Structures are given as C-alpha cells and as structure tokens.
Amino acid sequence: MATIRKLPSKRWLAHVRKYGQNLSKTFDSKVQAQSWALETEANLDPEGLVKGKTLGDAFTRYRDEISPTKKSHRSEFNRLNKFLRDPIAQIPLIEIRQHHFDEWIKTSLTKIKSSSVNRDLNLLSALFEQAIRWRWVKVNPIRGIRRPKNPQPRDRRISDKEIEKILDALGFDGQTVTTTRHIIAVAFLFALESAMRQGEIWKLDWADVYLTKKFVRLHETKNGTKRDVPLSKEAVRLLTLLNPKEEGKVFKSNQESSGVIFRRALQLANISGMTFHDSRHEGLTRLARKIPILDLARMVGHRDPRSLMIYYNPTAEEIAEQLD
Numbered sequence: 001m002a003t004i005r006k007l008p009s010k011r012w013l014a015h016v017r018k019y020g021q022n023l024s025k026t027f028d029s030k031v032q033a034q035s036w037a038l039e040t041e042a043n044l045d046p047e048g049l050v051k052g053k054t055l056g057d058a059f060t061r062y063r064d065e066i067s068p069t070k071k072s073h074r075s076e077f078n079r080l081n082k083f084l085r086d087p088i089a090q091i092p093l094i095e096i097r098q099h100h101f102d103e104w105i106k107t108s109l110t111k112i113k114s115s116s117v118n119r120d121l122n123l124l125s126a127l128f129e130q131a132i133r134w135r136w137v138k139v140n141p142i143r144g145i146r147r148p149k150n151p152q153p154r155d156r157r158i159s160d161k162e163i164e165k166i167l168d169a170l171g172f173d174g175q176t177v178t179t180t181r182h183i184i185a186v187a188f189l190f191a192l193e194s195a196m197r198q199g200e201i202w203k204l205d206w207a208d209v210y211l212t213k214k215f216v217r218l219h220e221t222k223n224g225t226k227r228d229v230p231l232s233k234e235a236v237r238l239l240t241l242l243n244p245k246e247e248g249k250v251f252k253s254n255q256e257s258s259g260v261i262f263r264r265a266l267q268l269a270n271i272s273g274m275t276f277h278d279s280r281h282e283g284l285t286r287l288a289r290k291i292p293i294l295d296l297a298r299m300v301g302h303r304d305p306r307s308l309m310i311y312y313n314p315t316a317e318e319i320a321e322q323l324d
Helices: 029-044 053-070 075-085 098-108 113-135 160-169 179-193 198-203 233-240 256-267 280-285 294-299 307-312 316-323
Strands: 002-006 011-018 019-029 217-218 227-230
Touching: 011 029, 019 029, 053 113, 075 113, 098 113, 113 256, 160 179, 160 256, 179 198, 179 233, 179 256, 179 280, 198 217, 227 294, 256 316, 280 294
Parallel strands: none
Antiparallel strands: 002 011, 011 019, 217 227
C-alpha cells in the first residue's frame, strides 16, 4: 500500500510498501506523489521487480542520476546517449538475455575497436549492477560474457624530428607564448617532460604549482588519489613561459578545442598515427632512463610498477647504448 505525507520542507513524500518492498520518493506536489505511488504499485510484481522498463529507461536513469557523480561523467554521458540510439535500448529489461549482448558485440566490432567494446561492456555491467539495486532486474547479463580480446598496447614513439615539425605547425619558437596554438605547444612539450595525462595538464591551477620547489600538485587523478609531480628544469622553464600567477588555470585554452587544433597540426605536419596521449608514453620511456622504476611509478601515479610496461617502450638500440 502507499502512503503520502507532507514534509517540513513543504515537499511531499510518497512511500510504497508491496510484496515486501519499500520504495519512497519526494515530490513538489501531492498530485505528483500520488501519481508516482499509483504507477509504482502497478509496476511491482510478486518478485519485487519494477515492471515495464526498457534498457533505454535504464540508460536514461543511469545517465541522469549516476554518471554526474563520476569524474568521467562527460564521456560517460556521450556513451550512454550512443547506447540510447542503439536498437538494443528498445528491449524490455524483463526480456534481456546474454545473447542480446553477444549479438551487440559482433555488430560493434565492425564499427569500433575491441578495446572500445570492452570499455562499453564495463559501463554496461556497472549499469546492470545499479539496475539490480533499483530492483529493475534480478541478474547482470554482462557477468561471464565472452569478451573480445584487447589489442596490443600502443607503442607509438615520438621522434625529435616529429616534435620539431609539430612545433613548426603550431608556430611556436620555443620562447614566446602569445596565442592559443603556442599554449598547446607548451602543453605538448610539458607532457613529454612530466608524463602527465592530458586531462591533468588542462586542470592544473597556478595555486598548485611550486616552481621554486620544482613540483606541481594534482588533486584529481585517474586513480582517485592526490599526487605531487616533480619537474625537470625544462618543465619549470616551460611553465615560466606562461606567466605564473597566484591562482587560475595554467593552460587557459579549452581542452576539447585544443585537441582539435593539435590534430590539425599533426595533419599540417604530415604526421600520422599519433595522438596527444602518446606524449605520456614517450615521456615515461624517456623518464625511465633517468630515475629508478619505483620513483617513476610514484611520479606518474601507477600503484603497480608492472603496469608501466604498457607505456615503457625503449628500442633495442636505446637499451644497447645503456649496456656499454
């Protein structure tokens, strides 16, 4: 049965008890609360599941309620909207089975890489775990599904000649910063020196830059922990070119539009197969020649030093030089 009561905040609380389930929600008006209670009572079945929901309903609710609480909410928002345009979104949750996702995987692999498919499967699995808590489904069909094999990690190195061509395409002379393209050039060089991620670089605030002590402090990182990143003399010089202040964004250009400009610079420089993120790979490989592996892991935010092997990729010639 349902009960409706007015709260001290002037809002209305609807509480539904049926089949051993207790569901509640607050509303601005009594009419809204009553409408929700009637619909909820009608959609509860003896097993305690909410009826009448499609996978698209789950995508929408997860996008609007769960994704905003995550650091990756922007990309997750776009991916969930992509799911909403897929025919699979129309399937009622009560009918969803593992074979639906087996077919979805086959179709997706004709459009995107296996690594992207696996990232989407991770999101789908998290969504179904949440849907279980909402009592929309009883099981997670992604559990135990046969996933495609991820491709080999990227091993794209960036040569000194390519760096020169990129700086030329961005019109940067290594000294003067007057345009957005120059800021992007400095960000690229700074990434090579620090091995910081693109998102970490563009979130950097002057309040967290300690040039005299030669480090920057990152409050938000991929693994959720704060870390201090030591800076080389060249990294300090690059930041100094941006006119240090007491506070405010270090790299004032927009990250998304900067990515577009950087990709255009690559085209202008006639460089293929490279992304901005490859600067982290290159930076890690160069830093590994200078500092011990444990210090490197701490510097770049890897809890397990073994995970650095994905990025660290010296050539046989470079290793041979260290043997003599």
